[in-house]
Each structure stands twice: as structure tokens, then as C-alpha cells.
Amino acid sequence: MKFVIYFILILAAAAIWQLVRVVELSAKLKGVDPNKVTDKDNKLNSRLMFLFMIFLWIFSLWCLFNYKDRLLPVSASEHGIDIDWLLNFNMIIIWIVFLVTNSLLFIMAWKYYGRSDRKAAYFAHNNKLEMLWTGVPAIVLFVIIFMGIRLWNRTLEPADSKVRIVEVYAKQFSFTARYSGDDNKLGKANYRLIMDANVLGLDSSDVAGHDDVIISDTLFIPVNEEVNFRFRSQDVIHSAYFPHFRAQMNMVPGMETFFHFKPVVTTEEMRKITGNPEFDYVLLCNKICGAAHYNMQIKIVVGTKEQYEAFMNRHTEFLPAEKTAQVK
Numbered sequence: 001m002k003f004v005i006y007f008i009l010i011l012a013a014a015a016i017w018q019l020v021r022v023v024e025l026s027a028k029l030k031g032v033d034p035n036k037v038t039d040k041d042n043k044l045n046s047r048l049m050f051l052f053m054i055f056l057w058i059f060s061l062w063c064l065f066n067y068k069d070r071l072l073p074v075s076a077s078e079h080g081i082d083i084d085w086l087l088n089f090n091m092i093i094i095w096i097v098f099l100v101t102n103s104l105l106f107i108m109a110w111k112y113y114g115r116s117d118r119k120a121a122y123f124a125h126n127n128k129l130e131m132l133w134t135g136v137p138a139i140v141l142f143v144i145i146f147m148g149i150r151l152w153n154r155t156l157e158p159a160d161s162k163v164r165i166v167e168v169y170a171k172q173f174s175f176t177a178r179y180s181g182d183d184n185k186l187g188k189a190n191y192r193l194i195m196d197a198n199v200l201g202l203d204s205s206d207v208a209g210h211d212d213v214i215i216s217d218t219l220f221i222p223v224n225e226e227v228n229f230r231f232r233s234q235d236v237i238h239s240a241y242f243p244h245f246r247a248q249m250n251m252v253p254g255m256e257t258f259f260h261f262k263p264v265v266t267t268e269e270m271r272k273i274t275g276n277p278e279f280d281y282v283l284l285c286n287k288i289c290g291a292a293h294y295n296m297q298i299k300i301v302v303g304t305k306e307q308y309e310a311f312m313n314r315h316t317e318f319l320p321a322e323k324t325a326q327v328k
Contacts, residue, residue: 007321015117015258039115042176046113053106061099065069073244075121076265076281079155080246084153090144134242159228166227167220168283169200170251171234173292175283176200186230193232202318212318219283219300221263222308228260241286243301244270248286270302 075084112120167178168187178200180186187202187209194201202209221227231240233251240259241248249259271279281300285293303311 002236019093036039037114048109049106050110050277053103056102056106058207072246074265074270075244076263076270077204077242077245077247078262078264079151080244080261081264082151086147089147092143093140097266107274110156118231150271155261155321158260159173159226159258161258163196163228164222165228165230166221167232168217168240169234170238170240170285170296171199172290173285173296174216175219175240175285175296175298176214177215177298180217181213183208185209186321187212187318187325191234204318209318213312213315214318215315216232217299218311220308221300221310222303222305223263223266225305226260226262229258231259236289237287238289239286240297241284242281243284244281250287266304267300268303 004287026221072084072087075081127131129145147237162184165180165184165186167180169176176199178186183206184310187206189201189209190203191201193203200214204210229249230242231251233247233253235253237253239248241250242261245260245261246264247261251257265273267279267281270281271277283300285296287293289296301311
């Protein structure tokens with residue numbers, strides 16, 4: 001079947017080539033130079049340019065409305081709403097510039113096409129135009145950069161010391177969450193202590209880590225409460241990517257990175273918004289970290305404070321009170 005299709009395409013190309021040759025030979029027989037551009041040719045091209053402008057706008061608007069839901073998912077964090085607003089602000093500016101510049105391009109080609117009885121005006125320099133197309137973009141870029149830097153600083157500023165701390169630990173090819181206890185302090189960890197029973201390398205002699213809770217199947221965070229995430233990696237560079245929360249941070253072996261945000265939409269609310277009763281937030285690895293990178297993720301649940309406390313009560317601490325006494 002493929003051979004037949006290729007054969008038909010080759011025959012079609014050969015037929016078009018022969019047709020072009022026939023047109024050239026007939027023009028020569030009439031005493032007309034087929035390579036000479038006439039006023040009629042220019043007029044035809046100008047009309048085609050105008051038609052192409054209409055097609056371009058219809059197609060662009062169709063793409064915009066048809067694929068708008070396939071861009072970013074619905075934002076579910078406080079700072080994510082601001083990021084989406086700034087992104088939409090940029091897109092509006094881009095569309096305005098696209099509309100103005102391309103419309104002028106096609107309209108100029110349609111209205112001022114080449115004619116044998118006309119000569120184009122020529123000028124080497126124009127100060128007003130230079131100021132216009134240099135000054136206006138500079139002002140617009142200044143506004144965008146100023147707003148972007150302000151949002152960047154507000155998003156990445158250090159979290160308050162009272163904010164709940166949750167560590168996300170990465171290794172090929174899974175995530176593990178560690179929640180700080182009532183003291184809101186994570187215990188010390190050392191890669192030399194990593195073993196089958198202690199995959200995070202936690203130091204059992206550090207009292208601050210005795211009430212830490214380790215969970216490997218679900219990352220539960222309470223709605224409308226800020227969470228201060230700490231990130232570590234055991235082996236290679238991973239990247240913690242929260243698509244619905246507009247957050248991403250590299251996880252680098254040998255160092256700790258951090259990011260904090262406040263979720264504002266629960267899992268149940270997002271299921272209603274998306275119309276998908278099986279929807280779940282996910283934390284993904286966004287760095288190609290090995291053969292099973294595509295499968296490296298953990299489910300995120302955003303719920304009420306009561307649901308969060310019930311979830312935590314179902315999990316044990318790293319060293320409960322009876323074990324702590326044995327360690328001492």
C-alpha cells in the first residue's frame with residue numbers, strides 16, 4: 001500500500017513538472033518572457049496576500065479557541081493564580097503586536113503592489129520612526145520585567161518559620177514524603193545512614209526527627225495553608241514538578257532546595273471543575289533521570305484540615321515514644 005502511495009506521489013510531481021514546462025514553452029512560442037514579472041502578476045499576488053491574511057486570522061483564532069484548554073491546567077495555588085494572570089497579560093500583548101504588525105505587512109503588500117508606472121519612495125533614516133519602534137517596545141518590556149521580578153521575588157521569598165515543613169525525597173524512581181512533627185522541625189539525615197530499613201538516611205540520635213512521619217504512597221497537604229517543601233535527592237538530579245500548583249524545583253544530590261506555596265483548591269473541588277471524578281493531583285519528575293523516569297510520580301491529595309489530621313493519624317512516627325525510650 002505504501003509503495004502505491006509513493007508511486008502516485010512521484011507521478012503527480014512528474015505531471016506538475018511537465019505542466020510547468022508546457023506553460024513555459026507556450027509562452028516562448030507567443031514571444032513572451034515567462035520569467036518577466038508583469039503588473040498583472042503583481043496584482044494577482046497582492047490579492048493572494050490579502051486572502052492569506054484573512055486565512056491566517058481565521059486559522060489563528062480557531063487554534064486559540066479550539067486548543068486553549070490544552071495549555072496549562074487549572075491553577076490550584078495562590079501564587080499560581082498570579083502567574084497565570086501575568087502569562088495572560090503577556091499573551092494579550094503578543095496578540096496585539098501580532099495583529100498590528102502582520103495586518104500592516106499584508107495590507108501594505110496588497111495596497112502598494114509593484115506597478116510599472118510607479119516608483120517607491122526611499123528614505124534612509126527617520127528619527128520619529130526610530131523612537132517609535134524602539135521606545136514603545138522598551139516601555140512594554142520594562143513593565144513586563146518589573147511585574148515578573150516582583151512576582152518572582154514574592155514567590156521565592158523564604159517561608160515563615162511557622163509554616164508546616166514537608167520534605168520530598170527523590171531516588172530512582174520514586175518520591176518519599178517526610179512530614180515534620182509537632183515541633184515543625186525535620187530530623188537530621190546523612191547518606192551514610194541509608195539502608196533498607198532507613199531509606200532516607202535519618203539520624204535516630206536527633207530528637208527533632210523522632211516525630212517525623214514518612215509516607216511513600218501519597219502526599220497530603222491541607223487546603224488554604226502554606227506548605228514549606230524541602231527537596232533532597234539520593235542519586236541523580238531530579239526535578240519536583242507540581243503542574244497544577246505552578247511550582248518546580250530541582251532536586252540535587254548533596255544539597256537541599258526549597259519551595260513553598262499555598263493550595264487553594266481541594267482535590268474534590270478540582271474534580272468538579274474538570275468534570276473528572278477520577279482526577280488526582282500529581283507530583284512528577286521533570287528531569288530525565290533514567291529508564292523509568294516516565295513512571296516517577298506520587299499522588300497529591302489536597303483536603304481540609306480535618307482530613308489532613310485524620311490522614312496523619314493513620315501513619316506512624318519515625319521513632320514513637322516507646323522506641324525513643326529504647327534509643328536513649
